[in-house]
Amino acid sequence: MDARESLLAAYEASKGQIGLGDSDRIRTLRRDALESFADLGFPRTSNEDWRYTSVSKMTPLEFKRPSSFQPDGSASTELQRLRSVFLGGTAGRMLVFLNGRFLPELSSFNGEMPGVETLSLAAARKSHSDLVEKHLARYATLEGRSFSALNTAFHEDGAFVHVAKDVAAKFPIHLVFVANGPERPMAIHPRNLIVLEAGSSASVIQSYVGLACESYLTNVVTETVIGENAHLEHFKIQQEGRRAFHISDLRIDLARHGVMSDCSIAIGGSLARNDVTGNLRAEGAECHLNGLYMVTGNQHVDNHTTLDHVSPHTISRENYKGILDASSRAVFNGKVIVRPDAQKTDSVQSNKNLLLSENAVVDTKPQLEIFADDVKCAHGAAIGELDEDALFYLRARGIPRAEARALLTHAFASEIVDRIRWDALRRRLDGNISLWLSSSSSEAQEVS
């Protein structure tokens, strides 16, 4: 039995448990999605969107549905520790999900934020059925995406965030997804829905952490709906376990003058695929995508972004940076589409990669598809190693080679991290980068 068959069998087996509170629409959608997945199977490298990313490591596995949704002793202590690290002593809400299911006892709701509702999607199905019905699965269309189809068929829980009209959420909202279970390998399909009504603003931080060192699959779909003049600041910090597969599909729907600032940090996982699709469907919409990926060992990270300028006067800015060590591989595909009526579109995209090792490989494809004439679109990509002159400058001042390399690499990464205005998050990421560098520079030293 391969992964596709095992997943289909798992669906059959859990029929009574998945999708109990579904509306008719969602029920039909699930069925269609399952059919679509059964039909498509896992993507192959002959598919242009998966040209450089092979999921062949995943396909022989027999994925199971997680059965345990309570942390055992050691996991519980670890979660307490993470909690203090993530919140960093500041107020804010934190929703913890274990194996894709909401864990209220570890979540915290300190910090008053009237008009801001944060709950599990499973609970929202009952308490906010109208909103869920209005938005869920309206944006994440399937279009031949097998993993999104898989999520749509299998999703059980996830986060639901709703910010009422003209409300500014004071504190960041943390969504923490933890994987730890006896099943191996297990497949987790979190589904998140973030809705910002007109004139509102909020910061949402999604963190993915793996406590298990076994291989598992996190296959998440997040839909963000940003109303008129609303502003969402969104972070996704992916630190899955070393043997994990992380597949993510983020959809952004932007109304008139809506603004999205997204930042995606990918450090963990053995295979990580990150799809971000921004639909700038109304005038004045603005979408900022920033990303940082740091990989080493045999890690493979793939970032696919699509910015679809549908309406005139829309703005997009994209900056993805990557650091690759050992035998890692990174893929970047940034597509910018300017539709025939989207005049005055202003788009800038950049992808820069730093190679620290002889065996690292980068495949990048910044892609433009433009059907309107009065537009400003630029994109750039660069791949290279550390600047010899800068390295020389530091070494001439007595800084050892390894330290100088780490310093310069850190500086390369900090362009993305320094922009984060939440101190706790920035400190945490800075720490992560330093840790990553110290562990990978020791490998580099051995080589040189």
Add this chain to the structure above:
Amino acid sequence: MEEGSTVLERQKQIQELTNRKYDAGFVTDVEQDFFPKGLSEDVVRLISAKKDEPDFLLQWRLKAYRHWLRMTEPKWPNVHYPQIDFQDVYYYASPKTDEDRPKSLDEVDPEILATFEKLGVPLNERARLAGVAVDAVFDSVSVATTFRETLAEKGIIFCSFSEAVKAHPDLIRRYLGSVVPYSDNFYAGLNSAVFSDGSFCYIPKGTRCPMELSTYFRINAADTGQFERTLIVAEEGAYVSYLEGCTAPMRDKNQLHAAVVELVALDDAEIRYSTVQNWYPGDKDGKGGIYNFVTKRGKCAGPRSKISWTQVETGSAITWKYPSVILQGDDSVGEFYSVALTNNMQQADTGTKMIHLGKNTRSTIISKGISAGRGQNSYRGLVKVAKGARHARNYTQCDSLLIGDKCGAHTFPYIEVGNPTARVEHEASTSKIGEDQLFYCLQRGIKEEDAVSMIVNGFCKEVFKKLPMEFAVEAQKLLGVSLEGAVG
């Protein structure tokens, strides 16, 4: 057994063809002028027999044909056209006889003559370009002969492909398919099986070719047919600059063109290859234009060799071509300078591939795409740095200019890097003609159309300056003519 059945099959097929089209005793007569439509192994054999080719070439063609049968048409290019019926194409036609040609300029389409006028083509050349019978054209034969003598003195071989097959079979055998194997892609496979003719050029060791080589100077070069094959070999330290095409509009009754160009540069050699392509683009609604599916590739086989492609693509209904360089020798250099213009219903999917294999290899890509009318222009490029290609360097710039709100500009740059010492940079921008620039010109009494042409020429300057002098002047005028009707 198998061979026996092939022969039987062949005879049977020929019999059928005979009965259908030519009642007057058409057997295996290799003297005929054209074969019926369609492609089969027999047609390949007949082409080869007709050209009196040595066995190795026939075998190569047959291998190519058999491989081609298993290949499928590429669907990935960003172009749209009705399915081509490859059995509805003539695969061999001997050069036109003078009787088919217009007798004088009076018989030539006045539209073409008007374009000549705009391009400033000298009077005595118009006739040749319009395909008037050679006898009626003054003098070009004697000019070509003089050139040919100069080249022969230096030991440079420059002749048609068929001549080369007869006179220098060893060279052909060594280099044919060494850069573009028949298995490379669908159209290269087709070309390998049925190629009609083309140019062969060989520059011996340490020789600098004293003039720009061009098919223009080659006797009987006019009708190389739709499956052209060109092979240029530069030995150690040799230099050659080759020009292909011309700026005058070329009419051709064949809609499908699948050419292959192979360049080989050995140690310290340099090849510059310039193309101006202005095939018939079809009418305003895109009817009847040429499909130009070309495979062009050069191999910098030796250290310090250099290959430079310069192209100005203004014609054809569909252009599908990626002049590429395999940078195999250490310190070798590849360059690609391109201007591609699409107007009306034209579609272009063009770009380059730079494959860095050797150490310290460098490549530069400058691509300027201009879309007007309802034209769709795509840049598709690959920069690949192999694991061992230490200190490879690439700089890519692809700019698009949009004129009008119904056209499209697309970029698909693939960058694959497998070595940390590589430096690869890619920049692209898309913009329209600046209102302020246009206003500045209009204010000074320059007509809008002239102003646009001037601005577009400025946009393409980086590429034009890489063209040989006289070509550059013509290319500038050509852009102006091709853009006619795009503004206002």
